[in-house]
Amino acid sequence: MWNRDEQDSQFSQMIEARLSRRRFLVGTAAVSAGAFLSLNPIAKAFAADKQSALLNFEAVPVSTSDEIVVPKGYKAKPLLSWGDPIFPGAPEFDQSGKQDSKAQQRQFGDNTDGMSLFPISDDRAVIAVNNEYTNYEYLFDHGGDAMTADDVLKAQAAHGVTVFEIVKSGGEWKLDKSGKRNRRITANTEMMLTGPAAGHALMKTELDPSGMKPLGTFNNCANGQTPWGTYLTCEENFHGYFGTREEGADISADHKRYGIKAAASSYQWHDADERFDVAKHPNEPHRFGWVVEIDPHNPDATPLKRTALGRFKHENAAVVVNDDGHVVVYLGDDERGEHLYKFVSKHKYKPGNDKANRDLLEEGTLYVARFDMDDKELKGNGEWIELTYGKNGLTKENGFNDQAEVMIFARRAATQVGATTMDRPEWVAVHPDNKHVFCTLTNNKNRGVKENQPVGGPNPRAQNNYGQIVRWMPQGGDHTKSGFEWDLYLIAGNPVVHKGTPYAGSENINADNMFNSPDGIGFDKAGRLWIQTDGKYSNKGDFAGQGNNQMLCGDPMTGEVRRFLTGPIACEITGLTFSPDYKTMFVGVQHPGEDGAPSHFPAGGNSKPRSTIVAITREDGGVIGA
Numbered sequence: 001m002w003n004r005d006e007q008d009s010q011f012s013q014m015i016e017a018r019l020s021r022r023r024f025l026v027g028t029a030a031v032s033a034g035a036f037l038s039l040n041p042i043a044k045a046f047a048a049d050k051q052s053a054l055l056n057f058e059a060v061p062v063s064t065s066d067e068i069v070v071p072k073g074y075k076a077k078p079l080l081s082w083g084d085p086i087f088p089g090a091p092e093f094d095q096s097g098k099q100d101s102k103a104q105q106r107q108f109g110d111n112t113d114g115m116s117l118f119p120i121s122d123d124r125a126v127i128a129v130n131n132e133y134t135n136y137e138y139l140f141d142h143g144g145d146a147m148t149a150d151d152v153l154k155a156q157a158a159h160g161v162t163v164f165e166i167v168k169s170g171g172e173w174k175l176d177k178s179g180k181r182n183r184r185i186t187a188n189t190e191m192m193l194t195g196p197a198a199g200h201a202l203m204k205t206e207l208d209p210s211g212m213k214p215l216g217t218f219n220n221c222a223n224g225q226t227p228w229g230t231y232l233t234c235e236e237n238f239h240g241y242f243g244t245r246e247e248g249a250d251i252s253a254d255h256k257r258y259g260i261k262a263a264a265s266s267y268q269w270h271d272a273d274e275r276f277d278v279a280k281h282p283n284e285p286h287r288f289g290w291v292v293e294i295d296p297h298n299p300d301a302t303p304l305k306r307t308a309l310g311r312f313k314h315e316n317a318a319v320v321v322n323d324d325g326h327v328v329v330y331l332g333d334d335e336r337g338e339h340l341y342k343f344v345s346k347h348k349y350k351p352g353n354d355k356a357n358r359d360l361l362e363e364g365t366l367y368v369a370r371f372d373m374d375d376k377e378l379k380g381n382g383e384w385i386e387l388t389y390g391k392n393g394l395t396k397e398n399g400f401n402d403q404a405e406v407m408i409f410a411r412r413a414a415t416q417v418g419a420t421t422m423d424r425p426e427w428v429a430v431h432p433d434n435k436h437v438f439c440t441l442t443n444n445k446n447r448g449v450k451e452n453q454p455v456g457g458p459n460p461r462a463q464n465n466y467g468q469i470v471r472w473m474p475q476g477g478d479h480t481k482s483g484f485e486w487d488l489y490l491i492a493g494n495p496v497v498h499k500g501t502p503y504a505g506s507e508n509i510n511a512d513n514m515f516n517s518p519d520g521i522g523f524d525k526a527g528r529l530w531i532q533t534d535g536k537y538s539n540k541g542d543f544a545g546q547g548n549n550q551m552l553c554g555d556p557m558t559g560e561v562r563r564f565l566t567g568p569i570a571c572e573i574t575g576l577t578f579s580p581d582y583k584t585m586f587v588g589v590q591h592p593g594e595d596g597a598p599s600h601f602p603a604g605g606n607s608k609p610r611s612t613i614v615a616i617t618r619e620d621g622g623v624i625g626a
Contacts, residue, residue, distance in 0.1 A: 224317030
């Protein structure tokens with residue numbers, strides 16, 4: 001257990017020594033773009049209070065209003081909202097909540113999340129976007145209290161992925177309902193399993209005795225984009241859809257590790273769709289928790305569940321081509337006390353040969369991270385530990401019978417090899433230099449409380465309400481190497497409420513840019529780090545003065561962080577992609593009006609709140625942020 005006063009004193013000393021305004025981000029020279037991300041905190045200090053040359057916009061203040069607020073000279077316009085038709089002849093959104101499943105199958109899904117844009121021509125592109133989950137209080141007129149079989153189908157149709165074409169007209173990007181690539185992928189779309197777990201006994205069910213053809217994808221959080229033009233969608237909190245009404249049902253320890261319980265699910269799918277009854281079909285949950293690869297250009301292509309990337313609660317998939325051609329994918333498992341992973345492809349990327357590249361995620365090696373845990377340092381070394389059957393204790397004696405089981409039970413494998421438990425590793429982003437990697441650690445109320453989640457290393461605060469961003473540099477700039485160096489890019493906090501304590505945050509966090517729970521992150525071409533939040537919006541107590549969720553922009557050279565956007569009431573800001581010229585930014589607004597909060601975004605009046613993708617542009621037509 002931890003002592004609050006003692007930890008405050010020790011942490012304050014670390015902050016002063018390691019993350020001071022003049023030593024927060026360090027480089028061998030402040031003017032050297034190639035050196036600015038040196039991870040040696042004893043190197044020359046730089047002037048972190050110097051105004052960033054990258055952040056050329058006027059910061060917006062905290063907001064609690066029910067709107068999108070962007071900087072002076074910018075405008076934000078809804079592109080697509082939950083329930084909007086994406087095909088010719090599809091019905092318009094109905095406020096009553098009485099539309100059936102057939103309507104939802106032809107409309108934009110709910111709770112937009114991670115997304116990627118794929119150019120087709122100068123004035124046409126296709127966007128693939130996740131529809132993570134749905135809010136029954138708005139989806140149904142009965143709020144989920146009188147579920148029918150068609151209601152379950154409607155809820156399943158509101159999940160998954162939406163693929164849609166956009167066209168540029170009059171300087172603005174707009175939905176093209178006639179786009180030939182438009183597609184809805186739902187909880188009932190046929191998929192194909194690939195990799196070591198495909199066809200394994202643990203993947204076989206009564207509906208699919210081959211263990212090769214799972215139906216559907218759901219609770220898709222963030223995403224990835226491959227150099228060969230495919231979309232990676234990541235299955236996160238799949239456990240919440242499985243349940244049972246069978247009293248005394250036996251649930252395995254592995255199911256429990258993923259959060260599956262012998263109780264009724266709030267989604268109630270198991271009442272109308274038997275495959276979600278875990279007591280009757282215990283293998284069905286094994287078919288979820290994967291990264292799914294989708295071809296956004298071919299609406300007839302079968303989505304592929306890539307089991308070589310491991311099964312856990314995936315947040316996103318950050319793809320980088322190493323200098324030697326191997327493809328590396330960084331992956332976070334978004335749960336308190338879980339882990340950070342990377343995948344290295346067996347074969348190499350072949351520029352211009354996308355047909356061959358399509359198989360790169362089928363074979364490879366999965367690793368999990370172990371960080372130095374010195375409780376007096378905010379930097380150190382780390383090691384990627386291989387998760388291969390027969391190595392590092394992944395043997396029959398320790399409960400693993402083959403490589404498929406190592407992938408299906410990746411969490412248990414990570415524990416077996418001694419991986420570091422993390423403060424909810426969410427989005428991972430690779431800097432444009434392809435040598436430095438950043439990951440949001442959103443928060444963790446269990447840090448320092450649970451025995452397996454000690455304070456130290458990249459997780460330096462007990463009962464961490466605010467989160468931090470860790471970054472690392474692979475050994476020699478080689479992403480396939482086992483070693484890396486790490487430090488903390490920033491520590492979020494509230495310097496107004498918690499002056500002089502660990503919970504104030506790092507020195508580049510102040511009353512004008514403070515936030516909690518960094519979640520989505522991504523770089524633009526110039527190297528700006530865009531940071532989206534999914535945190536507490538109560539605006540009181542520990543979170544007083546932080547307002548609604550927001551998006552900020554950071555300069556990795558100077559350490560400056562500036563607020564770019566605030567969202568409407570009770571929303572999360574999530575999902576980020578750009579037009580090819582970086583003059584339009586697409587951002588997701590998820591669950592406005594969550595839990596009945598008084599939002600009517602985006603239509604206003606007395607309308608239902610609806611998750612929405614907004615398109616942000618500059619009034620002068622320039623590059624976002626420049």
